[in-house]
Amino acid sequence: MTDQGKRYPLDRWIKAKIGDFPGEDLNVSRLREYQIGKIRDTIFYAKANSGFYRELLQQVHADEIRDWSDLSRIPFTGGEDILDHPQRLVCVNQNQIHRIVTLNTSGTTGQNKRIFFTEEDQELTADYFHHGMETIVGPGDRVLILMPGARPGSVGDLLLTGLSRFHCRGIPYGFVDDYDRVLQLIFEQKITGIVGIPTQVYQLARLKEYRYPDRKTAMKSILLSADYSAPSLVKAIKNAFHCAVFDHYGMTEMGLGGGLECDVCRGYHLREADLYFEIIDPETKEVLPDGCVGEIVFTTLTRKGMPLIRYRTGDLSRFLDQPCTCGTRLKTLQKISGRLSQRQPFHHQVLTINMLDDVLFNYPRLLDYEAVLTEEGQKDFLTISAQFPDQGREEDLDYLHSMLMDAKIFAQFTFAGQKVFSANANGKRKIRDLRG
Numbered sequence: 001m002t003d004q005g006k007r008y009p010l011d012r013w014i015k016a017k018i019g020d021f022p023g024e025d026l027n028v029s030r031l032r033e034y035q036i037g038k039i040r041d042t043i044f045y046a047k048a049n050s051g052f053y054r055e056l057l058q059q060v061h062a063d064e065i066r067d068w069s070d071l072s073r074i075p076f077t078g079g080e081d082i083l084d085h086p087q088r089l090v091c092v093n094q095n096q097i098h099r100i101v102t103l104n105t106s107g108t109t110g111q112n113k114r115i116f117f118t119e120e121d122q123e124l125t126a127d128y129f130h131h132g133m134e135t136i137v138g139p140g141d142r143v144l145i146l147m148p149g150a151r152p153g154s155v156g157d158l159l160l161t162g163l164s165r166f167h168c169r170g171i172p173y174g175f176v177d178d179y180d181r182v183l184q185l186i187f188e189q190k191i192t193g194i195v196g197i198p199t200q201v202y203q204l205a206r207l208k209e210y211r212y213p214d215r216k217t218a219m220k221s222i223l224l225s226a227d228y229s230a231p232s233l234v235k236a237i238k239n240a241f242h243c244a245v246f247d248h249y250g251m252t253e254m255g256l257g258g259g260l261e262c263d264v265c266r267g268y269h270l271r272e273a274d275l276y277f278e279i280i281d282p283e284t285k286e287v288l289p290d291g292c293v294g295e296i297v298f299t300t301l302t303r304k305g306m307p308l309i310r311y312r313t314g315d316l317s318r319f320l321d322q323p324c325t326c327g328t329r330l331k332t333l334q335k336i337s338g339r340l341s342q343r344q345p346f347h348h349q350v351l352t353i354n355m356l357d358d359v360l361f362n363y364p365r366l367l368d369y370e371a372v373l374t375e376e377g378q379k380d381f382l383t384i385s386a387q388f389p390d391q392g393r394e395e396d397l398d399y400l401h402s403m404l405m406d407a408k409i410f411a412q413f414t415f416a417g418q419k420v421f422s423a424n425a426n427g428k429r430k431i432r433d434l435r436g
């Protein structure tokens with residue numbers, strides 16, 4: 001028992017999944033034993049079924065992986081492997097593949113990442129969505145899904161399946177294309193929960209405050225996923241809808257789900273029965289001790305279609321070493337502090353879109369923005385195209401300018417008009433770098 005006598009519901013789910021002995025709390029050493037056993041199984045399975053892994057893991061023998069120091073001898077995989085020859089990582093026959101997700105990458109090669117899932121893999125995700133969402137909403141709730149869901153096996157479709165398993169009604173919509181229409185839906189259908197990407201839910205919140213400041217909603221909980229959610233943005237959403245806001249960390253490569261915040265909101269409690277996480281130094285590639293910031297690396301423990309072994313995510317974070325007051329025994333990852341690929345040098349500092357979000361989303365009249373880096377005669381310029389609920393006023397731009405100045409970031413601002421900044425296929429935003 002923890003001091004608070006509380007137990008986090010996902011601990012129970014993971015305990016059942018790993019076949020832990022009956023008892024009060026999730027046994028962490030039993031979980032680690034389970035994970036190392038699954039890593040051995042995954043290496044054995046991947047070498048037996050994939051040409052790519054047979055080559056990559058030539059020097060690695062599954063039965064020699066006995067403790068965590070042995071793990072550090074296993075080579076990494078990364079996005080480039082999925083770009084170059086995704087089929088070679090697949091471990092099943094093509095007819096067992098239930099879904100292939102194509103991810104647009106920012107590279108100029110025109111190649112896309114493709115991730116392959118079997119029906120069994122998809123079921124693992126639906127099961128995680130079921131138990132994860134059950135910590136946020138309950139039976140009888142009406143959850144608006146602002147994620148793509150038209151195709152069977154898509155994120156929205158799997159959420160719908162997960163929600164239906166505890167008699168919660170999912171209402172699929174897709175990425176927001178018409179903010180006013182979605183606001184009307186929230187009012188008229190008495191929506192009590194939302195799953196959406198941070199900037200789109202933020203914009204709904206700001207527009208609700210602007211157009212319908214006194215109109216009440218039935219909202220109880222909102223889950224943000226797929227991109228960074230700045231504290232300023234979360235605060236705006238909480239204030240507009242008077243509800244709890246949770247953050248989820250995941251990526252398609254992980255099988256969509258990776259970790260979820262509890263109501264203490266200190267970081268993501270990880271999906272440890274299906275994934276093993278490490279933090280490495282991106283330069284030396286050494287595994288870092290808990291508490292140090294580095295690149296997140298994960299290994300899939302239960303995937304059949306396309307297992308990923310020591311996959312480098314490019315995301316930066318650290319494990320929190322203090323226990324969470326919700327009582328979980330699961331590892332907790334701090335909110336993602338950035339992505340390696342989005343750290344752009346600018347005026348002798350490193351600039352990320354997260355840094356801009358942290359500051360700019362504090363301004364109540366800002367709905368969304370786009371940031372572009374350009375170069376003119378050896379000088380770098382940051383231009384921010386900002387969107388407001390109306391055409392915008394000069395003082396809006398002055399205000400945003402001074403907010404960034406206070407954060408020692410120098411930018412020029414323009415009005416974006418009313419265009420909808422479209423989310424890309426995986427919902428992630430970045431600063432557009434047009435410098436040569």
Ligand SMILES: [Zn+2]
Binds near residue numbers: 264265266269
């Ligand atoms: Zn917690």
